[in-house]
Amino acid sequence: MLDSDLLAAAAAATGFMPADEGLALAEAVLAAPAGPILEVGSYLGKSTLYLAAAARPRGATVVTVDHHRGSEEHQPGWDYHDPGLVDPRVGLIDTLPGFRGTIAAAGAEDVVVAVVARAEQFARLWATPLAFLFLDGSHTDESAQRDLASWAPHLAAGGVLAIHDVFPDPADGGQAPYRIYRKALDSGDYTELTGRGSLRLLRREPSPRQER
Known part of the structure; x- marks a missing residue:
């Protein structure tokens, strides 16, 4: 059962997660093993609330x-730049106040722990096996590959890797998420689950060593 209030808040929040994909994301969390849930790429908290609903x-x-x-696509001159998110004191994007407002307004502060850091730096400090990993950070090749390399080793056997904005056809969107999806799937370490839209879901299989 999903938290209906948090689902409604997620649907109303600002962000780039379509409602059907957000619902699929939440349902995938419900079906995953027990354990920590980690998201790379918070933006203003829309997808975070879908995760919190589960x-x-x-x-x-x-x-x-x-x-x-902000990701590269949020910077000045890019398609998704929002001048309202620029902190005039430093002249840089700052999505943290908006994120905190989204989570607080939804009443989800008891469920969500926000870490302000670069994902690869925080990954070096993380030690607990993850039950669910959602990659939705910067969509450049360098960043996407770095996120996968930093966090996939923390995913427990049986855990679920979710990747957003996977578009096999370049005409539909950028290819960096698609390439890390293919890299994970082609590694033989994952079995694909049923996703929705641009959301791909992969279950990590036990390694031969773990099976012995």
Whole structure:
């Protein structure tokens, strides 16, 4: 069962997660093993609330990591730049106040732990096997590959890797998420689950060593 109030808040929040994909994301969390849920790429908290809608009924916590300076596509001159998100004191994007407002307004502060850091730096400090990993950070090749390399080793056997904005056809969107999806799937370490839209879901299989 998903938290209906948090689902409604997620649907109303600002962000780039379509409602059907957000619902599929939440349902995938419900079906995942028990354990920590971690999101790479918080932006203003829309997808975080979909994760929280599944975490709350499970008594789980969503950890979400973002430097909150915006991805490349959020910078001045890019298609998704929002001047209202620029902190005039430093002249840089700052999505943290908006994120905190989204989470507080939804009443989800008891479910969500926000970490302000670069994902690869925080990954070096993380030691607990993850039950669910959602990659939705910067969509450049360098960043996407770095996120996969930093966080996939923390995913427990049986855990679920979710990747957003996967578009096999370049005409539909950028290819960096598609390339890390293919890299994960082609590694032989994952079995694909049923996703929705641009959301791909992969279950990590036990390694031969773990099976012995």
